[in-house]
Amino acid sequence: MTEGPDISRTAALIGDPARAGMLAALMRGQALTVSELAAEAGIGLPTASAHLARLEGGGLIAPRRQGRHKYFELASDDVAALLEALMRFSGGAAPTRLPGPRDPALRQARVCYNHLAGERGVQLYDSLVARGFLQAAGEGLRLTEDGAGFIAGFGIDMAALHAARPPLCRECLDWSARRSHLGGRLGRAFLLAIEAKDWARRSPGSRVIAFTPEGARRFALAFPATRADDLSRIARG
Amino acid sequence: MTEGPDISRTAALIGDPARAGMLAALMRGQALTVSELAAEAGIGLPTASAHLARLEGGGLIAPRRQGRHKYFELASDDVAALLEALMRFSGGAAPTRLPGPRDPALRQARVCYNHLAGERGVQLYDSLVARGFLQAAGEGLRLTEDGAGFIAGFGIDMAALHAARPPLCRECLDWSARRSHLGGRLGRAFLLAIEAKDWARRSPGSRVIAFTPEGARRFALAFPATRADDLSRIARG
DNA sequence: GTCATGGTTCGATCATGGGCGAAGCATGGG
DNA sequence: CCCATGCTTCGCCCATGATCGAACCATGAC
Structure with a gap:
């Protein structure tokens, strides 16, 4: 049995559609609140909170408290690189869109x-x-x-x-x-x-x-x- | 909701410990048989067969039939790159050991x-x-x-x-x-x-x-x- | 042809974990 | 002080899927 680094743990974290959606949203570069991420993933607040806790535990995202808001952002450039490799493989070109202005x-x-x-x-x-x-x-x-x-x-x-x-x-x-x-x-x-x-x-x-x-x-x-x-x-x- | 490429599907495939073990074994560069991969992952043949079918369906590995053996290898360099990015992130340095001679x-x-x-x-x-x-x-x-x-x-x-x-x-x-x-x-x-x-x-x-x-x-x-x-x-x- | 071996399919079992509603904290505004 | 808001925790339900044993197919050896 090959005992490499715990590749599956990280992959499993990204492997859930809700979590993947959140990570994809964070790929835009903005830090987002728990509520925003929940909306992005199309799930409820409690579920999102649990997902984010796991992502943070896995070192994929980092929190940034701010009053009664809690912002999350990608933990490092390594994470972004990993997600981009995944996106490139999974068909579409990586979006890599920058923090867009709206209004x-x-x-x-x-x-x-x-x-x-x-x-x-x-x-x-x-x-x-x-x-x-x-x-x-x-x-x-x-x-x-x-x-x-x-x-x-x-x-x-x-x-x-x-x-x-x-x-x-x-x-x-x-x-x-x-x-x-x-x-x-x-x-x-x-x-x-x-x-x-x-x-x-x-x-x-x-x-x-x-x-x-x-x-x-x-x-x-x-x-x-x-x-x-x-x-x-x-x-x- | 951000609709990117189906990142989670690929990640979920890698996210199972048994499948990740098989992929890690294939990272050595050798093509391996179903039985060898089953042993590598520490699971039974039927389970391994099912896992390999899913990995193949996801485009991560490619089969190579040979008599009554069925060899699998990584489908492309993109897959290897993806796995390496995962390994780099998940703590250990990528093994990248080459096909070792034994006897x-x-x-x-x-x-x-x-x-x-x-x-x-x-x-x-x-x-x-x-x-x-x-x-x-x-x-x-x-x-x-x-x-x-x-x-x-x-x-x-x-x-x-x-x-x-x-x-x-x-x-x-x-x-x-x-x-x-x-x-x-x-x-x-x-x-x-x-x-x-x-x-x-x-x-x-x-x-x-x-x-x-x-x-x-x-x-x-x-x-x-x-x-x-x-x-x-x-x-x- | 028969036998052995490597893989696959089927069916059933069972654990992991995603989901939400309700209640509980914590923070900021007044 | 009380209220509103954002997030977390708890308890429960339920679906997905990982697993194996047994039976089945395919290939090669003889």
């Missing part, structure tokens, strides 16, 4: 819980980090002294922020861009401040956050983009 | 059914093909007119050979070298003729065919090796 407006700016997400959310986060207002501290984020000064100047009441327990600022995974943006109470405070300044307002029926032309201009000035060329442009200007 | 004497010359197999069997087959005595004809082999002359000169009675039905000459898969050698009634006739010439004799208790030094010399002359350099040496000499 441009949603992609640009939308509400996530109660803070700003989408491209503008990513921009805000990047800008704060690049200017040293936020620092990654282990798992969480830390507001620096410079940062405290900045948000005070932006019209956010620091005292009220420090009152309650929930995490002050939290890295939040962006749904369309799949990059971090600012969540937590500070993220919420920013969104409220932006609305208070009339730069933007939430569209009632949807999650879209509509910026006014003037608001967009001021936002761009307040949170300069941090791509290399933009930074140098800022430095020059 | 050197067995490997060199042995009886297979009732004809000559092993390195000398492969040499005989290659030599006959290289000199145009045998030709591949679709699934089987065909003896050319030159070939008929050759075997008559070797002391084989053609008339007796043509009497009965079983295939005159048959490509037979070598067990250790995994290359073709000559089986069928013609292969048997060659072995009998070699024994009649006292070049070699079968060892009673085993499958080894022991060549005498003189027999080995004459055999080498009668069936010149066909590696490129040997062929050119023959052409020159």
Whole structure:
């Protein structure tokens, strides 16, 4: 009897249609919540939860907790390579589609819980980090002294922020861009401040956050983009 | 619901421990019989037969009938690549061990059914093909007119050979070298003729065919090796 | 022809595990 | 504090399929 690595265990994990559907969905690159994955596989929440636990146990996917959501993503590139080999063999060409935008407006700016997400959310986060207002501290984020000064100047009441327990600022995974943006109470405070300044307002029926032309201009000035060329442009200007 | 290629079907096929064991055994590169694969997986013949039928149906392995044996081998390099990706992920490095020789004497010359197999069997087959005595004809082999002359000169009675039905000459898969050698009634006739010439004799208790030094010399002359350099040496000499 | 051997098919048994509903935690919002 | 939401756990039902023994077919040896 040939005693190789436990090939069958991994294969059996992928061998279930529901789990395979979830993995195929994760091949798009986005991290997805348990509910989304359940819908993707066409099964109920309890079943999906059990499946995901097994996939995680097998090292195929990795969880990422976020408030009351639990995102899953492929555990490593090895997993993606394995799935792609499977897809290539199983007839169809591997989809390999990237995290697609759907509604441009949603992609640009939308509400996530109660803070700003989408491209503008990513921009805000990047800008704060690049200017040293936020620092990654282990798992969480830390507001620096410079940062405290900045948000005070932006019209956010620091005292009220420090009152309650929930995490002050939290890295939040962006749904369309799949990059971090600012969540937590500070993220919420920013969104409220932006609305208070009339730069933007939430569209009632949807999650879209509509910026006014003037608001967009001021936002761009307040949170300069941090791509290399933009930074140098800022430095020059 | 993402409708990709049917990834789960293939994965489920590999996902059974018995089937995975068989596939791992086939990764060594040898074609194996149903019985060998059953032993490899530690299951009974009926179960193995059913498993192999499913693997074949899934395009993972391909059969190769040979008398009352049925050899299976991996269907394509894609399958090997897929299995290797699985092994790499599942912890251990891929074994990738090559077809191992066990007993050197067995490997060199042995009886297979009732004809000559092993390195000398492969040499005989290659030599006959290289000199145009045998030709591949679709699934089987065909003896050319030159070939008929050759075997008559070797002391084989053609008339007796043509009497009965079983295939005159048959490509037979070598067990250790995994290359073709000559089986069928013609292969048997060659072995009998070699024994009649006292070049070699079968060892009673085993499958080894022991060549005498003189027999080995004459055999080498009668069936010149066909590696490129040997062929050119023959052409020159 | 008969016999032996390698594979297959059939029928029955039984364990694994996928599925969901209901109830239980945990987290965030107010 | 209470409520809403997202996820997990529990208990149960049920289908798939892995397994083997026995009988059956096919091939080769003699």
